[in-house]
Amino acid sequence: MTTYAALLRGINVGGNRKLPMADLRSLLTGLGHGGVRTHLQSGQAVFSAGQGDEDSLAAELTGAIEARFGFRVDVIVRDHAYLRAVAEACPFPAAELTGKQLHVTYFSAPVTSERFAAIDAAAHLPEEFRLGDRCLYLYAPDGLGRSKLAEALSRRPAKDLIATSRNWNTVLKLVELTAAEQ
Template sequence: MTTTYAALLRGINVGGSKKVPMAELRTLMEGLGYGGVRTYLQSGNAVFTSDHGDEDSLAAELAQAIEKHFGFTVAVLVRDHAYLKGVREACPFPADELEAKQLHATYFSGPVDAERFASIDQAAFLPEEFRLGDRVLYLYAPDGLGRSKLAENLSKPKLLKGIVATTRNWNTVVKLEELTRA
């Protein structure tokens, strides 16, 4: 059975480091046997189909190919359409009423629980807020991610130990869900 996935590459094409041209990424992914490869923006989002593997094995395969081809390590998360749709539908914030720059989803490589973020005093960061979902953290940052003190605290290495985390703004969350529809 062929499934449509989104690959989320962490930390590429930012500040001049880890350059991954999207045309090269598409060619690389096609060489792995993936079908219907498309990229979205320059920030490491690709949509593809595959009839083999699961999210974790596809992520590992793509990460290994990127390292071999480009010469550096890139963390990769792969998520199928059903998961992306679930993230969009479960958003605890009024996404339709907010600007995309105000709402973000941080995807995690595995499950996270509230205990991991218990040291964050949410009241101290209001009106910024976050909520946890299924391998995702929803962040409401009214002044944008770049000015968010809460986002800065949520991304501290001690909180993210042992997991890969990569963040997308809400426009990208919506677009990836749309692009992965069969």
């Protein structure tokens, strides 16, 4: 059995695309997954699975949500080892920052620096970003809501790429929750 975190994009925001966490837990259990737990209301679930890989599990959950709730939700699934590696590879001094200052955007596939080449990084200082393994680390000293760099980064959508962001507190909590099931 492998333990995974499912990261759902854009649910329970502003009263739109409501997906109660109890229903998400029930859905995952109904799909045959064990150790199902959720974190917060913003779309994080932890579960264990004996079969499948990250992509097939994400597709399965996406389809099940659409079938049950009538709307599509983009889902990224990552295992404990990946989540731990992302936290350990943080290029910013995470221990010195608050959770609202540091964010990770998880991508469904690798991205290259060329994707963000048009962004004038110097114009956004002291905000900074660095690419990682299928993720992007964002240092936003005034928080994500006030970040002009986050806004510029989000203008680079790709139809074949899912992206969803979590603050550093949630990044660490997902590492902890997936480790508990190992």
